[in-house]
Amino acid sequence: xxxxxxxxxxxxxxxxxxxxxxxxxxxxxxxxxxxxxxxxxxxxxxxxxxxxxxxxxxxxxxxxxxxxxxxxxxxxxxxxxxxxxxxxxxxxxxxxxxxxxxxxxxxxxxxxxxxxxxxxxxxxxxxxxxxxxxxxxxxxxxxxxxxxxxxxxxxxxxxxxxxxxxxxxxxxxxxxxxxxxxxxxxxxxxxxxxxxxxxxxxxxxxxxxxxxxxxxxxxxxxxxxxxxxxxxxxxxxxxxxxxxxxxxxxxxxxxxxxxxxxxxxxxxxxxxxxxxxxxxxxxxxxxxxxxxxxxxxxxxxxxxxxxxxxxxxxxxxxxxxxxxxxxxxxxxxxxxxxxxxxxxxxxxxxxxxxxxxxxxxxxxxxxxxxxxxxxxxxxxxxxxxxxxxxxxxxxxxxxxxxxxxxxxxxxxxxxxxxxxxxxxxxxxxxxxxxxxxxxxxxxxxxxxxxxxxxxxxxxxxxxxxxxxxxxxxxxxxxx
Numbered sequence: 295x296x297x298x299x300x301x302x303x304x305x306x307x308x309x310x311x312x313x314x315x316x317x318x319x320x321x322x323x324x325x326x327x328x329x330x331x332x333x334x335x336x337x338x339x340x341x342x343x344x345x346x347x348x349x350x351x352x353x354x355x356x357x358x359x360x361x362x363x364x365x366x367x368x369x370x371x372x373x374x375x376x377x378x379x380x381x382x383x384x385x386x387x388x389x390x391x392x393x394x395x396x397x398x399x400x401x402x403x404x405x406x407x408x409x410x411x412x413x414x415x416x417x418x419x420x421x422x423x424x425x426x427x428x429x430x431x432x433x434x435x436x437x438x439x440x441x442x443x444x445x446x447x448x449x450x451x452x453x454x455x456x457x458x459x460x461x462x463x464x465x466x467x468x469x470x471x472x473x474x475x476x477x478x479x480x481x482x483x484x485x486x487x488x489x490x491x492x493x494x495x496x497x498x499x500x501x502x503x504x505x506x507x508x509x510x511x512x513x514x515x516x517x518x519x520x521x522x523x524x525x526x527x528x529x530x531x532x533x534x535x536x537x538x539x540x541x542x543x544x545x546x547x548x549x550x551x552x553x554x555x556x557x558x559x560x561x562x563x564x565x566x567x568x569x570x571x572x573x574x575x576x577x578x579x580x581x582x583x584x585x586x587x588x589x590x591x592x593x594x595x596x597x598x599x600x601x602x603x604x605x606x607x608x609x610x611x612x613x614x615x616x617x618x619x620x621x622x623x624x625x626x627x628x629x630x631x632x633x634x635x636x637x638x639x640x641x642x643x644x645x646x647x648x649x650x651x652x653x654x655x656x657x658x659x660x661x662x663x664x665x666x667x668x669x670x671x672x673x674x675x676x677x678x679x680x681x682x683x684x685x686x687x688x689x690x691x692x693x694x695x696x697x698x699x700x701x702x703x704x705x706x707x708x709x710x711x712x713x714x715x716x717x718x719x720x721x722x723x724x725x726x727x728x729x730x731x732x733x734x735x736x737x738x739x740x741x742x743x744x745x746x747x748x749x750x751x752x753x754x755x756x757x758x759x760x761x762x763x764x765x766x767x768x769x770x771x772x773x
Contacts, residue, residue, distance in 0.1 A: 295327040295334075296711075299718045302750070304450035304706035306720055307373060318488055318768040319374055325484055326371065331718070338370050338713055341476050349529060350472045366469050367761030369712040370481060373723065373743045377491075380767045383446065383454060384737045386636030387729050389627060390456065391439055394614050395731070396630040398438040402428045402610060412629050413622050417646070420697055421619065422667040423462070423612025425575055427582055431599055433608040434507045435732060440606035441500070441570070442729045443467070443741075446637070450706035455640050457724060459615040459623070462607060463572050466762075467728050468530035470742040471496060471537075473764040491739035491767040496728070497537035503732035507604035508567035516568040517541045517557060519548075521577070521589050531572050545573075550593030555603045568604045569594075575609045617666035617700050618644060645692050645699040654701040655692065658685045661701040662752075663692070676752060678704055707752060710763065712745055722746040724754050725765065740765030 301309050313319040326334065345365045375383075400407050401418055408415050418424055443464030445457040474493055478485065501516065508514035520531040522544055535542035541557065548566065549556050556563040571578060577587040582595035597603045613619060621642045624635045643650040643661075654661060658677050665673030675688045692699050709720035727741030743763040744754035754760040 295329075295331055295718065296323055299711060299720070301709055301720050305448060305452040305708040307448070307708055307710045307723075310452065311374075318376070318766075321487060322372070322374065322484065325486075329483075331716075334370060335713060335716055337480050338368075341368050341370055341480050344476055344480065345472065348472060348475075350469060350533075367747055368473060368476060369721075369745055369747065369761055369763045370477070371711050371713070371718075372477065372484070372764045372766050373710050373725075374766050374768055375725075375740060377767060377769050379454070380491075380739065382636065383727070386454075387444060387727060387737050388735050389631065389633065389636050390444065390459075390623065391442055391729055391731060391735065393623070393627040393630045394459070394461065395436070395438050397626045398608075398611060398614055399432075399436065400630075401613070402431065407626070407629055410629075412625055413619075417618055417622075417697075418613060421613045421616040423575075423610070423614070423616050425583075425610035425613070427595065428608070428610035434509070434601070434604045437507070437731050438608040438611050439614070439729075440503065440507070440608075440731055442607075442731070443726045444729065446725045446727065446741075447640070447705065447723075448708035449640075450708075452708065454637055456620075456623070456637050457640055458617060459620060460726070461611045461615040462574065464726070464728070465527045465530055466726055466742045466744075467496065467738075468533040469762050470726075470728070470738070470740075470765075472533075473742075473762055477764045488766065489769055493738055493740065496738060497534065499730055499736055500534070501538040501540070503730045503736075504568045504570055504604075504606060506732040507606060510601075511567045514567035515557075515565060516570065517543045517548075517566055519543055519545065519569050519571045519573060519591075521573045525572070527572065534570075540570075545577075545588070545590045548591045548594075550591060550597050553597055553600050553602050555591065555594065555597050566603060568606065570606050575612060578605070578609060617642075617664055618646065618697065621700060640702050640705065643701045645696040645701065650701075651692065651696055654699075655689060658688060660704060662704050663688055663699055663701045665698055666700060667698070674753075676704065704752075707746075710743070710745065712747060712761075712763070714747060714749055719749060721749075722752050722754065723763070739767040 439461045443460040446454055447457045448454055504516045505514040518531055518535045532542055555566040557566050573589050576584045577589040579590045579594040580587040581592050598605055621644055627635045643654050645651045645654055661677045663675040707722040710723050711718045712721040723743050723745045725741050725743050728738045730736045743765045745761050745763055746754045747761045
């Protein structure tokens with residue numbers, strides 16, 4: 295089946311890694327070839343039907359605010375990462391989040407990194423993620439980023455790099471878990487002799503971490519706070535609540551009385567100790583943030599400041615996943631930990647700096663330009679695929695608000711074979727591992743591999759036509 299498969303360019307994770315007989319990759323390719331393309335396509339259609347029956351959908355809104363429910367497209371050819379590679383990524387992710395936690399505690403506390411001139415004050419206070427209301431507050435266990443999803447890529451040489459940090463309400467873990475469930479159910483034979491690292495304990499580890507944020511209670515009461523059924527990630531909110539056995543609530547279900555947070559029910563009030571929030575900072579508490587919010591809980595931040603409730607992730611973490619602050623993470627790691635970053639950033643230009651801005655404006659047709667506070671593939675210019683009109687528009691926007699943009703080289707993201715239009719085709723991928731930080735730190739083995747299913751596309755986001763794959767961490771001795 296792979297005889298006619300060829301990488302378009304750059305690093306292909308099936309073709310450019312050892313795949314000798316007996317290796318995990320070699321064994322996988324042999325088994326896939328034995329299944330054959332026709333059967334693989336049939337099984338692929340079966341996987342999509344299974345995901346639909348499971349309700350594994352996301353809500354996508356068009357320009358007219360019309361919503362449609364869609365399954366996240368699933369590709370059945372798994373992605374393999376050897377254990378040796380994974381150990382380094384595990385260490386690098388833990389290092390990065392330790393430094394980010396130190397950074398958040400500092401900028402909302404003593405602000406030493408600003409006094410020492412490592413990062414300019416203006417870069418912090420102009421960030422849309424900056425929350426001055428958090429100054430002087432200390433979250434439980436001194437943790438700010440409890441659930442993180444960092445996006446990693448492999449470049450054209452196969453080098454792992456951090457593409458961006460997601461530290462507020464990272465999504466996608468439900469699809470990460472469901473992809474494995476589908477693979478086991480429909481492609482069970484592919485698991486034979488592979489010894490894939492398990493991921494099924496994510497919900498129990500998440501619940502244990504959340505409960506650990508409330509040391510004042512022998513049996514902390516945890517809820518998931520959702521904006522409601524119209525949110526694009528509502529399936530994930532309800533899915534995690536079910537797997538953890540906790541209540542899924544909306545803001546109107548909660549009330550603050552006596553300096554504590556309570557859940558209303560037909561049997562009365564139950565004290566809430568931990569809130570896993572899936573709504574943005576601005577909507578958490580109309581008395582503290584946006585006064586017009588109908589999604590939050592009036593008085594919530596007063597209870598939080600008094601140490602009577604834990605919120606994961608802590609409000610204000612968004613300043614650290616601002617794409618401008620991303621460019622300072624290597625310096626942040628060096629400043630707080632005295633170490634070099636284990637996983638490097640992608641080379642990035644700050645349009646807020648005159649020399650970088652001049653270079654970017656002179657090379658728009660070669661670069662990827664990103665708005666620092668956008669996500670989901672929006673607010674982005676991919677230079678080589680752009681029109682002159684698009685470049686003119688971005689030029690004007692950069693000149694009008696330089697701080698709002700960064701730029702990166704157009705990377706040749708690594709590829710993995712995927713079923714595209716019924717054929718094997720090299721599609722670009724990234725990887726979103728999930729990291730839980732409470733009393734200890736745990737990284738999911740693997741993560742959500744997002745795949746750009748549109749041919750020649752570099753955009754993996756589901757809102758832009760991307761899909762996902764199962765990710766297998768396999769013993770390094772077998773690769």
